[in-house]
Amino acid sequence: MSRPEHISPPEIYYGDVEATKYTQNSRIQTIQTEMTLRALELLALPENAGPQFLLDIGCGSGLSGEIIEEEGHVWVGCDVAPSMLEVALDREVEGDLFLQDIGQGFGFRAGTFDGAISISVLQWLFNSDSSSHNPAQRLLRFFTTLHSSLKRPSRAVLQFYPESDDQVHLALSTAMRAGFGGGLVIDYPNSRKAKKFFLCLMVGGGGGGTNNKAAQEQIPKGLEMEDGKVRNEVKREKVQGRKRKGKEMxxxxxxxxxxxxxxxxxxxxxxxxxxxxxxxxxxxxxxx
Incomplete structure (x- = not known):
């Protein structure tokens, strides 16, 4: 099956029909929930600090945003696909939404966010959807402006599906060039089906590139299979209609x-x- 990013640009691929199908698919909802929870875990937000202000990069129709809210935080989402954002508005998600091509960088004030997550988005930046698109330049604009948007210290956790080791190296080296510390976290590396890649990037408090010993020591370990089972292999009901953490809807x-x-x-x-x-x-x- 062809990867979506090989078929057409995201704003075209996720038209009205595909955006609705994506949001209503129960399997996608479950996967999105599990990966969002894992990303929040890797963010290592301070305990007992109250709600944190998070950026959801490539928020789509708000599936991840609802999990962020359920965990007690406030979020802002951005996405390049208008149809996805329309579905999010129809679903009346709580986060503020922006139509944004992340390859052009962000325009947020410096130090705005306490952290950032992204689920299944970064791989789109490796493609050239027009003659003006240079993947290396777009990645650099993305990481540079994301770095500026985050408080110090904080983290950004980006889950993505690389096609090759070259793409992993390009993403990681560009992030370090933009000023991030941290590195790559691979969950279930020996499982072809469950294997997941997360860039766990740090701003301040151990930043300065992959050669920084303090930054290396802070990189979390990837999850391993336990008795042949994936730790987060849990099916959640839809966020709508469920009890939210700390309060009932x-x-x-x-x-x-x-x-x-x-x-x-x-x-x-x-x-x-x-x-x-x-x-x-x-x-x-x-x-x-």
Whole structure:
């Protein structure tokens, strides 16, 4: 089966139909959940520090963002595919969304985010979708501006599917050139099916490239098979309708739920949002 990045650019490949299929696929939902949880684990966010402000690179329709929120954090997402972002808006995800080609770099203020994750996105940057695309230059812009966007110290964890060792080397060497420390984490390296690649990149506190001894010591170890089983081989239900960590979701259609959605619409600049009143969410009597 052809890799999606070989078929067409992401903004074309993930059109309306493909974006909806991707979001509704239960297998993709499960995989996305597992990889997002692993990325958050590798971020090693400080305990008892309250919600962290995270960047979800290539957020798509918000599947990873919902997991970030479930874990108690606030997030901003960016993606190059308008149809994916439209699905995210229809699903009323909580994160702010940006239409962004990551190969052109980010424009966020320096030190904005406490961390960043990316699931199954980086491999798209290795392709030239037009005559103006130079993968090496696009990777450098991506890593340089990402480095600037992160607080010190912090981490960025990027899960991706490289086609070759050359792609791994190019991504890692470019990240180090941009100022990151850290390295590559490979989960289940001896499993053809479960093997996963994560760039675990660090800003401050051990930065300075792969030759930095402190940075090397901080790189987490990849997961290994346990009795022939993958550690994170757990199937989760959809995030919607489940209890979120630290609080229960409001009953859909209830007053708290309606007030939260109205406030979300106002923040996004939607017009004609009804004002709040004592009649908000009041059930109408049945008329005969």
């Amino acid at each position: 409001e009953e859909k259609g209830g007053k708290d739920w309606i007030l939260r959605k109205k406030e979300l619409y106002r923040k996004r600049g939607k017009e004609d949002v009804p004002r709040d009143s004592k009649f908000t969410a009041r059930k109408r009597k049945t008329r005969f």
